[in-house]
Amino acid sequence: MVEVVNRQRRLKLDTEAWSNFAARALDAIGKSESSATIAFVSDRRIRGLNRQFRGVDKATDVLSFPAEEKFNLGDVAVSVDTAAVQAKENGLTLDGEIAQLILHGLLHLSGYDHETDNGEMNRLELKLRRRLGI
Secondary structure, three states, X not given: OEEEEEOOOOOOOOHHHHHHHHHHHHHHHOOOOOEEEEEEEOHHHHHHHHHHHHOOOOOOOEEEEEOOOOOEEEEEEEEHHXXXXXXXXXXXXXXXHHHHHHHXXXXXXXXXXXXXXXXHHHHHHHHXXXXXXX
16 A cells, blocks of 8 residues: 655645555565555755755755565655656656656665665666556
């Protein structure tokens, strides 16, 4: 089960559709029995989270907060503001960018780390993007 909450005011988002997408992504990752929470937030909020938990005082696109529970993977925060900018820069739809960020965050919750794994996470993410149609 994936709970999706919209904690920003910029855009009205279909949380049920995003919950269904995230559940499909978890299934593709091999974590269909796991749960997670996705929170859509503003740049201001994600900057605060980034500063508080990573010591980086700037907005970012996505943050992952792993849980210490067997079936609850944790939480993913997605900045809708940054996603909109990146979508425009990369020639993507906002939905396409958000889908990529959710997948990226869920992979981090599943234990992958692109900063230390010699490209394993990036290869898997590209494969899963194709499988999920993003």
